[in-house]
């Protein structure tokens with residue numbers, strides 16, 4: 190099925206400096222990339238290669254110095270963060286400690302002024318999707334780190350974002366748990382048909398989670414391909430080296 194919507198990144202540059210003329214660091218150096226509706230794309234590369242900067246530019250949290258970002262054919266240059274309809278999930282899900290699990294998941298739905306009955310039904314549906322059926326009344330302090338990230342994922346999906354941006358969402362967890370959760374995150378994103386960009390420095394995780402993987406180095410894209418194509422036909426020694434092939 191061809192899903193509607195999609196992200197189009199064209200020649201995007203992100204720079205950091207003390208002023209517009211101070212271009213000390215070029216974090217993203219002319220990236221062009223498409224993410225199709227319903228696709229899960231991983232942005233993979235070593236620490237400091239510009240993954241988060243690109244993700245933050247898509248979110249509207251970082252200005253672009255050059256290039257364009259469009260979603261569904263609309264240029265986002267003048268669209269503020271809260272009007273983009275995107276969801277964000279970070280390394281530490283930062284749940285609200287004084288709300289129980291259900292009310293954490295319901296947060297975005299309360300802002301949308303969804304009725305209580307619809308909200309409760311949606312919270313149940315999301316908790317089931319992340320494998321936490323029956324957890325609605327639990328206090329977040331009683332959950333493990335992995336369970337907390339599941340709740341954070343459910344919360345970010347509840348308002349049905351048209352694009353979900355995940356920045357190293359599993360990095361704070363231990364290795365074994367990360368692998369299991371990577372599978373579950375993929376299943377949840379595909380089941381909900383959520384167009385997603387998933388930032389990680391871990392190639393195993395990128396291969397598990399994504400339909401396609403965009404390999405970045407020093408602000409540039411080296412190769413964008415399916416996990417199978419990357420494994421069998423890395424485009425350069427640098428890609429092969431980074432993937433440990």
Ligand code: ADP
Pocket residue numbers: 205206214215216234235236237238239240241242243
């Ligand atoms: P990654 O997500 O791949 O680890 P980042 O996008 O965080 O990479 O960083 C890319 C480059 O931009 C790095 O050199 C980093 O030091 C620099 N950088 C990131 N954020 C800032 C900032 N707020 N101010 C100045 N430099 C930054």
